[in-house]
Amino acid sequence: MxxxxxxxxxxxxxxxxxxxxxxxxxxxxxxxxxxxxxxxxxxxxxxxxxxxxxxxxxxxxxxxxxxxxxxxxxxxxxxxxxxxxxxxxxxxxxxxxxxxxxxxxxxxxxxxxxxxxxxxxxxxxxxxxxxxxxxxxxxxxxxxxxxxxxxxxxxxxxxxxxxxxxxxxxxxxxxxxxxxxxxxxxxxxxxxxxxxxxxxxxxxxxxxxxDPRFLEHIASFEEQLDDVLQLAKVRTRQVLELLKVEQGYSVSRFQQLPSAEKNAALRALSAEFLSETNDQQVREQRALLENPAKPQGMIRLKHNYVFIKEYDYFRFEHVQKQADISMAEYPLQLGQWQTLSAGEKIGLFPAGTPILASDDVLELGQKEPQLTVRHRLPGDKLLTAAGKQKVKKILIDQKVPFWQRDHTWVVSLQAGEILWVVGAKKSDLSRQSVNDKIHYIVIYRKISREKGLPHE
Ligand SMILES: Nc1ncnc2c1ncn2[C@@H]1O[C@H](COP(=O)(O)OP(=O)(O)OP(=O)(O)O)[C@@H](O)[C@H]1O
Missing domain, CATH: 3.40.50.620 (HUPs)
Known part of the structure; x- marks a missing residue:
């Protein structure tokens, strides 16, 4: 023809x-x-x-x-x-x-x-x-x-x-x-x-x-590849759907996947979060997810992303640089909640205010405490009876992952001294002694994202 x-x-x-x-x-x-x-x-x-x-x-x-x-x-x-x-x-x-x-x-x-x-x-x-x-x-x-x-x-x-x-x-x-x-x-x-x-x-x-038919062969490979990739795309989407849990993706479900689906899922996630795939990193992520001796771990990725494994969950997370984290500082007003993020709030209340079992509470002996809450900053120190303690060291000792450290909230006195590294450590000087009367309490509460839970 x-x-x-x-x-x-x-x-x-x-x-x-x-x-x-x-x-x-x-x-x-x-x-x-x-x-x-x-x-x-x-x-x-x-x-x-x-x-x-x-x-x-x-x-x-x-x-x-x-x-x-x-x-x-x-x-x-x-x-x-x-x-x-x-x-x-x-x-x-x-x-x-x-x-x-x-x-x-x-x-x-x-x-x-x-x-x-x-x-x-x-x-x-x-x-x-x-x-x-x-x-x-x-x-x-x-x-x-x-x-x-x-x-x-x-x-x-x-x-x-x-x-x-x-x-x-x-x-x-x-x-x-x-x-x-x-x-x-x-x-x-x-x-x-x-x-x-x-x-x-x-x-x-x-x-x-x-081979004089080289061009034909290329064209044929292209068509076959296109078909196979379309099928793979559909299957990868199903696999990601299967792995999805509220906290990210399930490690145990990942471990049960066939090898090709493991790689395809990690590649698709890399492409989604980083707009690129890197075989070496996919291998590292897979090794971490398959390693029972490492229930937690983190791999630094490009563009300020980290790959995080936390027990049965894994996820990709964007870590903000200190410069990007809000510098907001909120004074705590008696009897009022201060929303910190979509998932947490904090407030100063008189002693005896009812609390939830899941609340974290700092007891205060001071009569009229002037407190503020903000993200921790380099050089912050917690006030303790034994002297001041670097907040950074506390976070390291408490094994707070580095990507969460800059997000840590601290409650400080007007003078800047820290009474509470929320989630990590409280000052033993928030009351002069254990026998001191508790006048006020600071309540830190996680806000449940699911509506209609009894405590919200
Ligand atoms: N100056 C032009 N005016 C009109 N059409 C053009 C021009 N240059 C290229 N084209 C069209 O694009 C086709 C491909 O041209 P060429 O191989 O130069 O492009 P390319 O560099 O491969 O970029 P692309 O594939 O994105 O067009 C040409 O066969 C023609 O149809």
Whole structure:
């Protein structure tokens, strides 16, 4: 079957039919062939074409090429839309990415203006193989290897289709010559200054020489990989659902999973929290979760995240840096609760105020205590009969994990001396002696998130 006949088949399968489409035409052989193939489709499959072109002003010839395309389209009564990316708007670095962004923004504008829903580009099999090899070289998430898709959504409201993915560049050259098409060669593509160009000129020809069906094999792997990844995604979601508990994820349920599901779950969580996966860290997390000798543990991750195992739960947690933690300081007003966070509150009350079994209470001997509550700060010291004790040391001795230390609340006297490191230690001087009358109490209470519990 010749290329034109194969194209008709592919076009029918894409299901675009006769609707209005925008074709991205650079003037290179790929897009010139695409435009010709589209114009030669049988009438019942023939779409309404709008040709979109961007002059990036990156090569001296580009202006003349755009002018040629304009004339070409006029002669064939094709709607032609073009724009220039002026040199003043070019960034110092990342020019390729910026050019791509500009180009696709323009295509979206043309689509909006014309009411077209589909954008066509002329990516072909060699582009696919080069992209595959580039991603393989760079490493990372397996999903990235699925490469260029023949159909995907674009700017959320449009569809981007690449009907030439199944053809090699060589086939496109052959078609262009046989049909006497005029196209332009981008001379910058001849240089070996980019990875893509080196792969195009050196690696890909060698691989094609080893097996002429190399491009077909890549395309087939891409399709299979796509299918397998879709299935894996569904299963991973089910696994995460199974592991989910109120405090995070269940360690015991994790331990019962088959090996592949363990890895998939940890990778998916890394991707969710850190937007990337790191095999070494997934191995470390798994080793921690499977180690019965370590009921608790923590692994530092990127972007201020930590992976925490606490007995039967594990979770990813974002640890705030000291600078990000609220510097709020609340004076305690007699008889009033002060909310500290969504899950906790504190208050100063007269002695004898009813308390709950789960409350933590500091008894006070002072007549009119002037107390404030705040997060602990570097250098804080607890007042004790034996002298002052560093709060940091208390937290370390009490094995408070480091990611929770800066979140610790302290209750201090006006002078700054600390009477209570909440959850860790109370000053033995909050009353002069055990026989001293208790005048007031400070109550620290966890607020249950479940409504309707008897104590709330
Ligand atoms: N200046 C341009 N004007 C119109 N269409 C363009 C232009 N440059 C590229 N295209 C369209 O994009 C297709 C791919 O081009 P190219 O291989 O240069 O892009 P790329 O660098 O791989 O980036 P991307 O895949 O994101 O478009 C072309 O076949 C053509 O359809």
């Amino acid at each position: 010749n290329l034109g006949a194969q194209f008709i088949q592919i076009w029918s399968q894409l299901g675009i039919g006769r609707q209005r489409v925008v074709v991205a035409v650079s003037g290179g052989v790929d897009s010139v062939v695409l435009l010709d193939l589209l114009q030669k489709l049988p009438v019942d499959l023939s779409p309404e074409l709008i040709v979109a072109n961007v002059d990036h002003c990156l090569r001296t010839e580009s202006q003349a090429e755009s002018a040629y395309l304009k004339k070409f389209c006029e002669q064939r009564s094709l709607q032609f839309e073009t724009t220039r990316w002026l040199p003043d708007d070019h960034p110092q670095t990342g020019i390729e990415g910026a050019a791509r962004d500009f180009r696709y923004r323009f295509f979206a504008q043309v689509m909006k203006k014309s009411g077209a829903q589909v954008l066509l580009t002329a990516h072909h099999g060699d582009d696919q193989a080069e992209t595959f090899l580039m991603k393989m070289l760079r490493g990372g998430d397996l999903a990235q290897l699925t490469g260029i898709k023949s159909k995907r959504s674009f700017h959320s409201e449009f569809t981007l289709c690449r009907p030439l993915l199944y053809f090699s560049k060589q086939q496109l050259y052959f078609y262009a010559r046989s049909n006497q098409l005029t196209y332009f060669e981008d001379q910058t593509n001849a240089k070996d200054d980019t990875l893509r160009n080196r792969l195009r000129h050196q690696a890909v020809p060698l691989l094609k020489q080893e």
